[in-house]
Amino acid sequence: VNRGSPVWITGVGAVTPLSHDYSTIADNLLQGRSGVRRVTGFDVSQHPSQIAAQIDRIPCPQDWDEAEFDTLQKLEQAALWCCCSALQDAGWWDRRHTVKIGIVLGLGCEWLSIWEADAKQGGLRLYRPQEDAESVVSTLRRKLALTGPGISVSAACASGNYALAHARRWLELGWVDVCLAGACDTSVNAMGLAGFGNLRALSRRNEAPEAASRPFDLARDGFVLAEGGAMFVLEPADMARKRSARVYAEVAGCGASSDAHNMVIPSPDPEPACVAMRQALADACIDPGGVDYINAHATSTSVGDVAETRVLELVLGSALPKVPVSSTKSMTGHCLTAAAAVEALACLVAIEHRAIPPTINLDDPDPECNLCHVARETRSGPVRVAVSNSFGFGGSNTCLVLRAV
């Protein structure tokens, strides 16, 4: 693999509960605003958890036919908006036919989402396989006229990190000139809320939605379901430099491992997740002391936040008290398959604004989670290296290192 030219992020597109454009999302993250509300759009009276961080109506991309956009499923709309926005942001939109652009998209329940949404509208697609001829990735390639390869990857909440790692490899191999990478999830629906609710994974702080997502806090009672997506434009540094592109960060390191323990419960042994973090740091040639910010996976569950703390203790060692840690899920909720991508975006915000977004609602830190918390308020200071942990169902552990350019 050619590691000659670093891979840079030169464009961002997103749909999140904190808005659909990068600068507004950045402002909301740094202001510590919560996107969690009481669920709207379907009846939640029988659900144990009645709150979520939902995305507003997804805007139609520029130059796109609104009527056609309205016919798409929500998942397709989210992915399309993110891709179009990212390509426009990177300056490739009008010139996308001149380069080979690939796409690696993190998706968790692509067909289940589509069938369920279709059924709600009275459709029968679930019973008609002949209508399932084209995946979301293929649809995006066709609609965006992308000439490079496309795949979807799925590792639950870690999917976005896998997508970025995969895209970086394609660029290093020379398979593509430019690559779109990220993840989308639109699982805030009746069955999604019921499924995670019945797993007893969700917060039931229904009377105070904005205070419900409280990673590392002693009073945490589960995660808040959320939806969203983020896509990034990745390209070789040489090319970005030549065209004087705006650069957000270098994709400096990636690591991945599996717990091999349980489909939904994190392993009590921190070592597998440590392997992923150490791989990513080694890949980026960074010592633990060189990390300026860790965006923790920390979902606000009792078991998960403590398990991640054990991992950070082992990996950071003596650097632990000095490395700032926050969980932006306190504001965005848990975007599931899209979580890693949305949190990579939060790391870019930290790097660009030289300010670390806080863990809001962290009023009473759990003594079992003794970390250098950025609690309640943004912390200013240069962020040269940001690390994002994302762990997922299926025992997936991933770590992404982003470096300022």
Add this chain to the structure above:
Amino acid sequence: VDSGRKQSAPVDEAVICCDVLAHASINANLDEMPNLRRRPGPGVGESLPANILKHADEQTVVGLSAVLHAVQHPALANSRLDEWGIVAGPCFLGRATLVSAMRRFEEEGAWGFSPHFIPHRSQHAISGTISQVLKIHGPNLGAGGGPDNVVESLLAGAVLLHADRLPGVWVVLAAWDPEFIPDRNGCPVSPTTCGALALALVAPQAGFNGIRLRIIPSISQVSHIGKISQRPPSVADVQRSIAHFSMDVSSIAPVAWHLQGGGSLEFRRVEQGTHVELGFGICHRASKENGAGTEIRR
């Protein structure tokens, strides 16, 4: 605009090769599934936690079973499998179960929705379950999930093996054949079989005798010689190709499929780590143990 291709890796490095060290196919219909859930393959049996496959999708059951059979191959006897990666490509996972899940949700409300549905019908379910059962700590992920699951999984598996310097990667492909069409009770309207193929991929080895996977991107100066199928391969297509190569060791004609975005993906038989390109091979159905792998019709 400089396309950037001049800065890319040399073209020869753009081609990825993987050797198929072992493989196994499993096909089972719905009647055969309960037994397969209890005893998915050799080497686990009683040692398998009683509930581990209770809620698993049928594609997960056959996928795991295929790996458990392939792992018996002598070529893997000295391999440290716990550091391997896993890429699994399901196809329309959960279609049948969603019918009954939706009905139960309508009848019983939120409390009627099974907490097992999401973990076991998400696209990472096969790879996660295999990782758990075989105690594999390398990366595990799903790829594809729909009509392109074969190509996307092989692409992801080959890149993972090549770039992460893993000792090996399991690529597990699964699908119903024909596709499971549910009635309003979630039962199939016509007979169908759930099939899976497990491929143990390792980096190309000198002197290797067996099946080699090559990913040839469009930028490569290397090109596939012979016919390339434009239609995305099904799991059954690849099962047949692999079985053909295993049964007929004299077969050196490769099989190839077109890649989205240009280039091709091909399987070919190599002798002593070399190959001869003769064109597109015609595949035959196989149904017995042979060569490096196992084909099992349950």
